[in-house]
Amino acid sequence: MKIGILGTRGIPNHYGGFEQFAEYLSQYLVTQGDEVYVYNSHTHPYQETTWKGVHLIHQKDPEDQLGTAGQFLYDLNCIRDARKRNFDVVLQLGYTSSSVWGRLLPKRAVIVTNMDGLEWKRTKFSKPVRRFIKFAESLAITTSDYLIADSVGIQEHLQNAYGATSMYIPYGAHVFKTPEPTHIEAYDVLPYGYNMLVARLEPENSIEVILDGVVSSGEQVPFLVIGNHNTAYGAYLKDKFKEATHIRFVGGVYNLEVLNNLRYYSNLYFHGHTVGGTNPSLLEAMASGALLVANDNIFNKSILGEEALYFSHADDVAESIRTIQKKSYTHFVDRNWKKIEDIYSWELINKQYREYMLSCLTQASKIKQG
Structure with missing residues (x-):
């Protein structure tokens, strides 16, 4: 052709x-x-x-x-x-x-x-x-x-x-199974000792809902917000959550090796997208061995199925942060890796x-x- x-x-x-x-x-x-x-x-x-x-x-x-x-x-x-x-x-x-x-x-x-x-x-x-x-x-x-x-x-x-x-x-997506913890040292976090999200900082990506939950959880575990925050909405979010020093707006991360390691070594990875199709960042998170906590909608559920946790409100986010440890959900991670290999x-x-x-x-x- x-x-x-x-x-x-x-x-x-x-x-x-x-x-x-x-x-x-x-x-x-x-x-x-x-x-x-x-x-x-x-x-x-x-x-x-x-x-x-x-x-x-x-x-x-x-x-x-x-x-x-x-x-x-x-x-x-x-x-x-x-x-x-x-x-x-x-x-x-x-x-x-x-x-x-x-x-x-x-x-x-x-x-x-x-x-x-x-x-x-x-x-x-x-x-x-x-x-x-x-x-x-x-x-x-x-x-x-x-x-x-x-x-x-x-x-x-x-x-x-x-x-x-x-x-x-x-x-x-490409499956990632070659972690190297030195890649996350620059972010002052320990393996499985932080939570994160990767997204454009836009309202339909549930950033504010997720961060409200981070604050209301009462936990002081570092939370990395990865995405360009030099926007009007980014400025709004940084101002609203300026007292929550464990929330770190780190900007975009464009080195794929570093990003894959950050996802791999996170405890919880939040995916708040509510609009769109098969979102690339969702598949990449699955391929990187992240434990997904996703917004409860058809776009995310049609891909993740039962191999993820879901949230609709800030209270759901807070509950996940307080109670969920990745080591208890390795079967979710393994099944999502298998999906990438077999379907995506x-x-x-x-x-x-x-x-x-x-x-x-x-x-x-x-x-x-x-």
Whole structure:
């Protein structure tokens, strides 16, 4: 297949989840003999035209000058270029800033779209923005030939809201089982002597609920908040919890080896995400041997099942901190490792994506032939 991948800032990954996914998937597709093109922002630090056998197409991205509006122009530039490439399949990762241009997508190519999370539920966006994102979601459905949902919750939403069928293919992760305690020494914590969370500091990630529970537990065990806190909401949280000196806002941790060790050696790992699909940080926590205490919702439960503890309120968080020791739940950790190996490994996810794109191409060809 000749495949174009749109919707990321580019590879190799220097930004986030979809970029990481595009990096893993594109490399795999090349090993299977496919001709793969990934669109990169012209501001991407990697400026070569190929990377590990993947063709890179740099397009003008004015986001650094125009802010969010620049994302729409970047996507427009990518789509206009894709019209000239004679792709068999165009794989779109997300839809928020691209679906308004959906009618311009190349007609010959089969359009497959990963529908991302329920972005219009994110409280960080204003109501007008959330209404637009909901509209963009509907546009993506009408301008795509096939849809991918990366969680059961997203799949159910697409069916219930639009009567749209989608293929469920989750995100992936690599199992981590090579801990080295020296990696956590810089954070002044002892193995299994601290609790933590990793998240963007946004309201829908339950950060405030979790930290309220940390305080009300009465325990003075260090709690690491990992994520960029140099935001308005981060400032609010730091001010609210400034008296709780055991809560440490340590910022983002981008060294994967360090982050894996922090997760591995934590006592409890809190995952408060309430919006989205198969959240990458959840799978990575499972793969790192963390004991999960997750927000009680369908997105998290469809992945964790009975191999986690759950919270809905700050009181639940406090109770977990007061009573739960990781050593009593090693069976949860082991079963979650097994899930990563059997269901969520990148090798399996990449294979599912390729097989689905092949099936879409075959089905579309049959439809065209009548």
